[in-house]
Amino acid sequence: MAGGLETLCGQAYGAGQFEKFGMYTQTAVISLAMVCAPITIIWIFMDKILILIGQDTTISMEARTYALWLIPALFASAILKPLTRFFQTQSLIFPMIISSFLVLCFHVVTCWALVFKLGLGHIGAAISFSLGTWLNVLILLCFAKYSYACEKTRVSFSTKAFLGIREFFGLAVPSAAMVCLKWWACELLVLLAGLFQDPKLETSVLSICLTVSTLHFTISYGLGAAISTRVSNELGAGNPKAVRFSVCTATFLAIAEALTVTAILLGCRNILGYAYTNDGMVVHYVAVMTPLLCASIFTDSLQAVLSVFNIQELLEEVGGNMLEPM
Structure with missing residues (x-):
């Protein structure tokens, strides 16, 4: 759904409408967070849904367990995806490269420790992924907040962001x-x-x-x-x-x-x-x-x-x- 921002933010930035550019990003975060709620409910009952359509019981139970530990990553993605479009449409690629590299190093170490050293198996992999996703969000948020490169497009949080939810869904749904x-x-x-x-x-x-x-x-x-x-x-x-x-x-x-x-x-x-x-x-x-x-x-x-x-x-x-x- 965040794909709608590639058009909205890209054209707003190209047209020099920097305040609207920032508002689009805030609206996207709010909208995607709203979408996470029904997805979470589906993940909670994933085992029952999979068994209902004829899947193996053991595989279905393990899939549910894995999905439950991915729920934190789901909500982190609601922030991360708009953030990546925020940087991408400004051609600010270097911050995302640095962030991705740091998260990769973090993920490799934590995944190895949780999966093998602590013996958590696939649950450890899900926990590691969730932690890595939130780390990525924090790094990019700090850069957007304090970097001079984002000064033109940085806007304070405003209730105007809620007014654009309907319009955002009108673009996000076809993209999704x-x-x-x-x-x-x-x-x-x-x-x-x-x-x-x-x-x-x-x-x-x-x-x-x-x-x-x-x-x-x-x-x-x-x-x-x-x-x-x-x-x-x-x-x-x-x-x-x-x-x-x-x-x-x-x-x-x-x-x-x-x-x-x-x-x-x-x-x-x-x-x-x-x-x-x-x-x-x-x-x-x-x-x-x-x-x-x-x-x-x-x-x-x-x-x-x-x-x-x-x-x-x-x-x-x-x-x-x-x-x-x-």
Whole structure:
């Protein structure tokens, strides 16, 4: 849902409407925090929901336990996602790099300590992720509060932020729908795998493939985020030629990156599974699935970049009037 900010904040910044830029960020935080409440309820009853649709009881119980410990991270994300758009649309990438690096170091140490030293297993991984997410929020908040680079767009909290909730949802829901349909299709495959005769094998193979796809998608997502910033800034400043040039450049980079990654995965398909498990059967089926995985990755790369322009068009149609001068 925070994807709506890529258009709103980007164009507001490009048009020099800095106060409105800050208000959009505050509205997004409030709106996403509201959305976290119903999601939390779903996570609390996740085991019953999964069992109801025919999933393995043991897997369902463990999934619920893992989700419960991720609830703090859920609320942290309601702040983190708008914050990243706040920095991204100002082209302030270095603070996010530093923050991500510090959180990564923290996560590796805490995850190792909680999972292996304290023997908490997957619960320890969830706790580590939640702590890391809140650390990321605190670092970025401090930078936004005290950095000179954010002086123009820094605004005090105002009740005006509540007035924009309805408009924000009008943009956020279409943005979220496009993202959710993509990810839900992947998660549906995992749920269907749990209905087969050997659910542990099927879900293991699919989980590994989806993990590889997700790891790669961070590259495509990063490229898409960069081009989204460029497009929205240039649209706000009224430079259509720069927008068209950005489209061509991003498409070329996406194709080159996708070809490189798929070639590496195909060459390593027989050993790819060993990065996640020592089970020979799982490794074998991961190798069988790799060509299909590569096809998915290639189309994902193009989709992640080209969808940016479609999202920009849709959100402008839905909420273009929101960028009128204050």
